[in-house]
Amino acid sequence: VLCGTSFHVYICVFVCVHVCVCVCVCVCVPCTLHFDVDPGACLLWMLTDVLRCPVPFAGAIVFFMQAGFSMLEVGAVRSKNHINILYKNIMDGAVAAIGFWMVGYMFAYGKTAGGFVGIEGGLFFCQSIQNNVNGEGSAGFESWFFQWTFAGAASTIVSGSVAERMKFEAYLVVSFFITCFIYPIAVHWVWGQGFLSAWGAMPDADGKTFPLFSGTETSRGMVDFAGSGCVHMIGGVAGLMGAIMLGPRKGRFVNGKPVTFPPSNQIMMALGTMILWFGWYGFNCGSTLVLSGNAANVAAKVAFTTTISASSGCLTMTLIARFFEKYFDIGLALNGILAGLVSITASCAVVNSWHAFIIGMIGAFVVYGASKLLLKLQIDDPLDAFPVHGCCGLWGVIATGIFCTDKNVAYAGYPNGNTCNACSTGEQLGVQIVGALVLFTWSAVTSGAVFLALKLTMGIRVSEQVEDEGMDISEHGPPYGNNSAVFPLDSSPVKMVTVSVNSTNPLESVIPRYEPPQVPLTDF
Numbered sequence: 001v002l003c004g005t006s007f008h009v010y011i012c013v014f015v016c017v018h019v020c021v022c023v024c025v026c027v028c029v030p031c032t033l034h035f036d037v038d039p040g041a042c043l044l045w046m047l048t049d050v051l052r053c054p055v056p057f058a059g060a061i062v063f064f065m066q067a068g069f070s071m072l073e074v075g076a077v078r079s080k081n082h083i084n085i086l087y088k089n090i091m092d093g094a095v096a097a098i099g100f101w102m103v104g105y106m107f108a109y110g111k112t113a114g115g116f117v118g119i120e121g122g123l124f125f126c127q128s129i130q131n132n133v134n135g136e137g138s139a140g141f142e143s144w145f146f147q148w149t150f151a152g153a154a155s156t157i158v159s160g161s162v163a164e165r166m167k168f169e170a171y172l173v174v175s176f177f178i179t180c181f182i183y184p185i186a187v188h189w190v191w192g193q194g195f196l197s198a199w200g201a202m203p204d205a206d207g208k209t210f211p212l213f214s215g216t217e218t219s220r221g222m223v224d225f226a227g228s229g230c231v232h233m234i235g236g237v238a239g240l241m242g243a244i245m246l247g248p249r250k251g252r253f254v255n256g257k258p259v260t261f262p263p264s265n266q267i268m269m270a271l272g273t274m275i276l277w278f279g280w281y282g283f284n285c286g287s288t289l290v291l292s293g294n295a296a297n298v299a300a301k302v303a304f305t306t307t308i309s310a311s312s313g314c315l316t317m318t319l320i321a322r323f324f325e326k327y328f329d330i331g332l333a334l335n336g337i338l339a340g341l342v343s344i345t346a347s348c349a350v351v352n353s354w355h356a357f358i359i360g361m362i363g364a365f366v367v368y369g370a371s372k373l374l375l376k377l378q379i380d381d382p383l384d385a386f387p388v389h390g391c392c393g394l395w396g397v398i399a400t401g402i403f404c405t406d407k408n409v410a411y412a413g414y415p416n417g418n419t420c421n422a423c424s425t426g427e428q429l430g431v432q433i434v435g436a437l438v439l440f441t442w443s444a445v446t447s448g449a450v451f452l453a454l455k456l457t458m459g460i461r462v463s464e465q466v467e468d469e470g471m472d473i474s475e476h477g478p479p480y481g482n483n484s485a486v487f488p489l490d491s492s493p494v495k496m497v498t499v500s501v502n503s504t505n506p507l508e509s510v511i512p513r514y515e516p517p518q519v520p521l522t523d524f
């Protein structure tokens with residue numbers, strides 16, 4: 001008994017039994033004595049908390065993706081704009097939290113007004129999300145936290161498209177509008193009670209729902225399990241509108257031909273992408289929202305299909321780079337990973353493994369082709385945010401209708417699982433196409449209006465001088481730390497020297513830098 005696998009099983013059983021005993025003694029007994037609660041009810045209470053615990057944990061993993069976005073963007077842009085990129089990514093989380101707390105969560109998950117927007121007074125400033133005291137209040141804290149991380153991700157996508165030339169304060173306004181209005185409305189349509197929703201579209205007074213197309217239980221509504229459409233496509237299309245409104249970076253196109261701006265640090269790019277890949281398991285698997293019933297099995301399947309698609313995208317893009325670019329480009333490989341991840345996000349719970357492989361493979365071609373198209377149109381997207389998130393988000397939503405099966409959709413827990421055969425009849429593909437077009441148009445029109453209004457009022461682009469000097473020194477104060485020269489601790493005068501930026505781009509100008517005076521060691 002004490003050798004091999006049997007020993008491990010014995011240890012596991014031993015630990016589990018003792019944990020259960022400790023829980024009963026240390027939690028249930030004091031709970032019963034102090035609150036005069038039935039032990040069975042106490043266990044049920046505790047079990048409910050345990051099943052809810054993975055949601056904030058998954059949300060924390062998704063929030064860690066902000067670090068991934070930051071590292072990827074810092075590595076992709078020139079060194080004179082590093083602090084600006086980091087600052088924007090930090091502010092995305094803070095701005096999203098306030099905007100989503102004020103009205104964003106209400107717009108997304110409040111009671112529907114005509115299938116367009118959620119309006120519910122109790123969710124204004126999240127007032128109805130309170131401690132569960134005396135049986136009152138709502139257990140909505142974990143839901144707000146998880147959905148906030150998604151809102152932050154949607155707005156952060158935009159920062160890649162507008163990098164190195166957008167005013168900091170204008171960017172904050174755009175981030176606020178995305179997280180408190182543009183993104184929440186899309187969420188309401190797809191995940192709330194909106195007209196696209198598969199989870200209860202436009203319920204009437206009796207609770208009857210009306211999903212596309214038939215409005216009966218033979219239809220299902222749009223399937224976007226973790227947000228290829230309402231997260232990635234919303235952010236990617238908004239980024240495209242920003243890139244168009246801003247225009248290209250100085251020197252990016254000369255005589256109609258693109259000039260390559262080499263990334264400042266490919267190590268940071270690789271690190272950021274690996275962090276994003278890790279965070280995607282919280283993003284996709286956490287979208288089950290619970291672990292009860294069959295949800296844990298669905299989460300495991302989601303992790304499986306997510307991995308297959310990301311790997312397929314990476315391998316495919318590696319072959320594309322070798323064939324078309326004549327060398328192995330790590331930047332393209334990283335975009336291939338992201339292409340596979342974005343493409344599978346909508347369908348990760350409703351497709352089989354070979355479907356995931358094909359979806360990721362096609363996603364790599366989508367990114368490569370869209371990136372080349374932007375260059376042809378002289379649209380400057382420094383991070384390829386629109387090809388990766390906008391185009392692959394679009395492909396992911398449509399791919400769901402192509403590859404989903406009714407059996408998989410029912411297994412994932414979608415409504416009307418036993419009465420709807422929309423996947424086999426092709427109706428689901430029609431729903432997905434309508435949903436994709438609606439979300440694309442919504443993001444383009446609303447974000448375009450925000451960028452245009454800012455352009456006509458406060459302005460959205462920095463001056464040519466600021467762009468030449470770099471946004472770090474121009475918008476965020478004198479440099480310090482390891483990213484530049486160090487200021488002296490005393491008030492000794494400093495002299496100015498001129499140094500060239502660490503870049504192979506001949507169009508990049510020189511910037512001033514502070515040089516501290518030489519202080520003898522005996523003075524310290």
